[in-house]
Amino acid sequence: MPRKTRARSSRDRELLRQMLRIRRFEERCVELYSGEKICGFMHLYIGEEAVAAGVCHALTSEDAVVSTYREHGHALARGVPIRSVMAEMYGKAAGCSRGRGGSMHIFDAERRFYGGNAIVGGGLPVAVGLALADKLLSRGRVTACFFGEGAMAEGEFHECLNLASLWGLPVLFACENNLYAMGTALARSQAETDLALRAAAYDVAAWPVDGMDVRAVADAAERACESIRAGAGPHFLELRTYRFRAHSMYDPDRYRDKAEIEQWKLRDPLGQIRLPEDELAALEKEIAQELEDAVTFAEEAPIEPIEELTRFVYSEVRP
Amino acid sequence: MTTYREAIREAIAEALTADERVFLMGEDVGAYGGCFAVSLGLLERFGPERIRDTPLSESAFVGAGIGAALGGLRPIVEIMTVNFSLLALDQILNNAATILHMSGGQFNVPLVIRMTTGAGRQLAAQHSHSLEGWYAHIPGLRILAPATVEDAGGMLAPALADPDPVLIFEHGSLYNSTGEPGTGPVDITTAAVRRPGRDVTLIAYGGTLHKALTAADELAAGGIEAEVVDLRVLRPLDEATVIKSIIHTHRAVIVDEGWRSGSLSAEVTARIVERAFYELDAPVERVCSAEVPIPYAHHLEEAALPQVPAIVTAARDVVSS
Numbered sequence: 001m002p003r004k005t006r007a008r009s010s011r012d013r014e015l016l017r018q019m020l021r022i023r024r025f026e027e028r029c030v031e032l033y034s035g036e037k038i039c040g041f042m043h044l045y046i047g048e049e050a051v052a053a054g055v056c057h058a059l060t061s062e063d064a065v066v067s068t069y070r071e072h073g074h075a076l077a078r079g080v081p082i083r084s085v086m087a088e089m090y091g092k093a094a095g096c097s098r099g100r101g102g103s104m105h106i107f108d109a110e111r112r113f114y115g116g117n118a119i120v121g122g123g124l125p126v127a128v129g130l131a132l133a134d135k136l137l138s139r140g141r142v143t144a145c146f147f148g149e150g151a152m153a154e155g156e157f158h159e160c161l162n163l164a165s166l167w168g169l170p171v172l173f174a175c176e177n178n179l180y181a182m183g184t185a186l187a188r189s190q191a192e193t194d195l196a197l198r199a200a201a202y203d204v205a206a207w208p209v210d211g212m213d214v215r216a217v218a219d220a221a222e223r224a225c226e227s228i229r230a231g232a233g234p235h236f237l238e239l240r241t242y243r244f245r246a247h248s249m250y251d252p253d254r255y256r257d258k259a260e261i262e263q264w265k266l267r268d269p270l271g272q273i274r275l276p277e278d279e280l281a282a283l284e285k286e287i288a289q290e291l292e293d294a295v296t297f298a299e300e301a302p303i304e305p306i307e308e309l310t311r312f313v314y315s316e317v318r319p
Numbered sequence: 320m321t322t323y324r325e326a327i328r329e330a331i332a333e334a335l336t337a338d339e340r341v342f343l344m345g346e347d348v349g350a351y352g353g354c355f356a357v358s359l360g361l362l363e364r365f366g367p368e369r370i371r372d373t374p375l376s377e378s379a380f381v382g383a384g385i386g387a388a389l390g391g392l393r394p395i396v397e398i399m400t401v402n403f404s405l406l407a408l409d410q411i412l413n414n415a416a417t418i419l420h421m422s423g424g425q426f427n428v429p430l431v432i433r434m435t436t437g438a439g440r441q442l443a444a445q446h447s448h449s450l451e452g453w454y455a456h457i458p459g460l461r462i463l464a465p466a467t468v469e470d471a472g473g474m475l476a477p478a479l480a481d482p483d484p485v486l487i488f489e490h491g492s493l494y495n496s497t498g499e500p501g502t503g504p505v506d507i508t509t510a511a512v513r514r515p516g517r518d519v520t521l522i523a524y525g526g527t528l529h530k531a532l533t534a535a536d537e538l539a540a541g542g543i544e545a546e547v548v549d550l551r552v553l554r555p556l557d558e559a560t561v562i563k564s565i566i567h568t569h570r571a572v573i574v575d576e577g578w579r580s581g582s583l584s585a586e587v588t589a590r591i592v593e594r595a596f597y598e599l600d601a602p603v604e605r606v607c608s609a610e611v612p613i614p615y616a617h618h619l620e621e622a623a624l625p626q627v628p629a630i631v632t633a634a635r636d637v638v639s640s
Contacts (some may be wrong), residue, residue, distance in 0.1 A: 064390075098423030107422035114389065115422065119413050125379045126414060129386020129394075136342070136368065136392060143386075156409075159379030166374065312424040313458045314555075315482035 007273050015057060015214045016273040017283060019049035022073040023270060024287050025082065028295065029072070029089060029103075033249055037299075038089045041118075042103045045073035047244035048176060050269035052077040054217025055144055055174050055239075058225045061111070064134075064143040066127040069104035069118040070176075070243075074146055080108045086294040087301045093308075094301035100312070120181075121154030123147065124173075128160050131169035131234075142228050144172045144221075149238075150181025152198065153190055161202040161236070168233040172224050173199065175238050176211065182247045183255040199236035211241030212267045244268075323465075324494040326472030326501075327357050327433075331395065334479055335365050338393060341479060344371035344380055345397030354399045355435060355494050381407035381432065385415050385484075388430040393479050398434040401450045401488065415484040416459030430484045431475070436464075437490040437526040437576055438624055444612035447620075449576040451488040451525070452583035455553040461485045462553040463507055466528035468498030470551060473505030481507070488553075490526030490576075507552060510560040516546035519570040519634050522561060522587055524550035527574040527625055534630035543638055553583060561587065562594050569600040570637040574625050579607035601637040606630050 007013050026046050032038045045052065052073035056065070059078075067074040075085055080096060088095030089103055097107050097116070105116035114130065117123035127145035134141040151157050152175065164171045175195055179186050186193050199206035205227065209220040217239060224235035242264040246253040275283065321329075334341045343358060349372040352359035362370040373380040377398060384396040398404045404411070411432070419427050438447035455462045461481060465471040471489065478485040485507070513528065514535050523531035528549050535545040548564050550556070565571055571591055575584035584605045591603055609623040 096423065097421060097425070100423050101421050105421045107418075107425050109422075109425040114386075114426065115418070117414075119409055122382075122409055122413055125382020125410055126386040126389065128379060129383035129388070130390045131386070132383055133387045133390025133392045136387075137390075156378050156382070159374070159376035160382075162374060163376060163379045163383065312420040312422075314461075315419065315427045316424075318482060319477070319480045 005274065007275050011057070011218065012215070012273050013275070015053045015218060016270070016275065018053035018056070018077045019214060019270050020283060021082070021287050021290070022049045022052060022076050024291055025076060026072060028291055032089070032295070038103065040102045041069070041248050041250070043070040043248045044243065044245040045070055047264065047268070048178060048211065048241045049073055050214035050217050050272070051174070051176050051211045051239045051241050054214045055146070055172070055221045057218045058221035059142060059144055062139070062141050064112040064114060064130050064141065066114045066123040066130070066143060066145045067116055068123065068146055068148060069116065070148070071106055071116050071146070072103070075106045075108070075113060078111050078113050080106060080111050080113055082290055082294045083297045084108070086298040090298040090301065091303070092298055092301040093304040094297070099304045121147065121151040121156035124151070124156050124160040127171050128164050128169060131164065131171045132167065135167070135169055140229055142170050142172055142225050144174055146174045146176060148181065149175055149177040149179070149186055149195060150189070152195060153181070161199055161204055161234070164234040165202045165204050168231070170228045171234040172221065172228060173204070173234060173236040175236065176241055177238050178241050178243045180247070180256070183251070185255070195238040196236060204234050204236050205232065206236035206238070208238040208240060211239035212269050213272055214269050215272070320497050321468060321500045322494065323468050323471045323496045324355065324357055326468045327475065327489065328359065328361065330472045330475035331358065332361060332364065334395070334475060335369055338479070340391065340393040341395065342369040342371060342392065343395045343397060344373050344384065346373055346375060346399055348372060348397050353397070355491065357494070358397070377403055377406035378410055382410040382414065384430050384432065385410060385428055388428045389426055393429055395431045395433060395479070398432060400446050401434050401436040402445050402448055404434050411454070412457055416457045419459060419483065427482045428484050429482050431478045431487065432484065433487045433489060435491045436488040437492060438613045438620060439492040439526065441615055441617055441620060443615040447613035449608065451553055452575070452577040454486055455583055455586070459483065460554060461507065463487045464525035464551060464553055465489065466493065466525050466549055466551070468496065469501035470505055473501040473503060474507055476504040477507045488525060492526050496529070508557065510551050510557040511549045512546060512560065512564065513549045514545070514547040516544035516568065518544045518568060519546070519572060519638050520564040520568045521545050521547045521572050521574060521630065521634065522550065523547065523574040524553065525576070527576055530625060530627050531574050531630060534627045534634065537627065537631050538634055543634060545634055556586070556590065558590050558594065561590065565591055565595045566598050569598055572604045572606060572630065572633045572637060574606045574630055576608050576625060578610050579605060580610065582607060601640040604633040604637050606633050
């Protein structure tokens with residue numbers, strides 16, 4: 001069991017703050033979804049916050065993040081402004097993707113946040129290429145690539161682990177093993193369930209981490225990033241986590257035992273770091289205000305004019 | 320005089336020399352010298368960092384080209400044949416063509432992908448198809464089909480300078496063709512009139528251009544002056560050049576090595592009908608590949624592809640109707 005201990009350091013406080021922001025953001029998104037302010041597919045990260053908070057904490061502003069369609073947590077932990085994420089959920093012009101991406105496609109050039117990929121495994125080659133550019137230009141950066149354990153059944157995972165290892169590329173492969181690829185349990189879809197072992201088969205440094213323990217995640221990510229920056233090539237972390245909510249807002253969650261969900265909730269990552277009551281209340285208040293501001297911003301933001309529909313298919317500035 | 324193959328090789332070498340951000344990667348581009356010997360000798364000149372052999376992982380190395388382009392480099396990714404590109408279709412469509420729009424204009428992908436297309440070499444159904452028409456369906460991509468030595472050499476530099484993904488389709492039958500090398504970059508936005516004529520417009524591209532030009536010679540011997548338009552750019556299509564020619568000749572035959580159903584030839588036909596219906600003196604004709612997987616046996620393959628006699632017949636039909 002993860003330790004339930006008091007915040008001991010500024011890092012602890014920051015990790016808790018990020019996890020709490022993600023949790024409260026998504027809880028609000030559920031309400032807004034019910035009110036039809038947010039539409040389309042929406043995949044909640046609730047329960048997995050320790051992974052985004054811990055991994056992103058180990059990155060510098062120069063590093064890059066490639067994410068999945070369950071990326072609200074990654075985006076917020078990476079520092080994508082909550083206003084622009086919320087406006088994107090609303091499909092507004094002020095959204096980070098100008099209303100063209102929605103929940104599944106958050107992009108932010110300034111934070112080097114490369115989506116928001118809704119094709120399982122599809123982000124991995126892009127991460128490999130970003131890392132190739134960094135290596136060829138000797139930039140000393142890391143590209144953190146999030147994906148679920150379901151992606152390990154895709155051919156692209158194997159192609160990319162091989163390529164990144166072969167070329168010694170600075171990629172942190174952050175596998176969020178939440179045990180279910182949509183509704184299919186890992187053991188029902190993949191012959192070898194020891195995920196780090198499979199990554200290690202490509203001569204990639206790989207180890208499992210308790211993904212419900214944010215300190216353990218941050219420690220592992222820091223260690224991996226340090227090693228990557230030292231030129232040790234790609235690293236793979238199997239982050240053992242669990243989503244408390246269904247796969248998406250459409251998912252009736254028929255494939256899991258309710259007792260299993262309750263069991264995992266006992267290990268809620270938000271409960272791992274305790275703050276004095278008044279400090280926690282102050283933090284909650286700060287986050288509530290930040291969220292309220294984001295919702296107001298998104299509500300009031302203008303929509304993209306229809307005349308702009310065909311912009312950004314081709315670049316507007318051409319040689 | 321130089322060959323189509325040498326023109327591409329020289330253009331790659333020039334790009335590598337001119338811009339440190341440019342590199343070539345793909346299967347067997349280095350030690351082997353390229354499956355079709357396009358990159359022969361480049362490894363020795365530029366080294367393994369910039370002439371980068373990849374594993375047989377089309378999706379990973381095409382996607383890595385996208386990532387490298389996003390990361391500030393100017394990759395040229397070579398895919399052996401268009402059939403193999405289907406293994407990377409996810410990356411080409413869902414990422415390369417989509418990220419600019421999906422990110423609200425934040426991330427453009429300055430990537431060049433080259434691949435061989437087309438039949439005529441008895442390579443059978445998994446190495447011979449012409450799928451560039453499929454790619455021309457996709458918004459966000461620029462699709463080029465160099466048919467001449469000048470275009471083979473001259474299209475690469477502007478493709479690399481393009482801020483968006485460019486796919487260059489090199490017809491396999493053209494690598495040994497010879498011609499005058501160009502003097503530098505060529506335009507990659509317009510079609511070209513390769514032969515002027517007044518009686519009928521033959522619209523072709525890539526591997527069918529030379530067949531159309533040969534057909535035009537035969538037609539001229541019979542007193543029919545055919546104008547030959549080389550599409551060159553399959554997306555975005557240069558509609559204006561096509562329509563201008565139709566207004567001049569009032570008749571059209573489209574020659575396309577793709578299958579007729581849902582093909583580029585269908586798109587060009589539709590554009591002509593939409594924009595110049597009342598200019599037409601005869602229905603538009605098409606000469607396309609037979610709707611079969613391209614077979615191995617020489618006589619069967621020949622029968623499956625658009626050939627000069629069929630083009631001549633189609634042109635005579637529309638002129639006499």
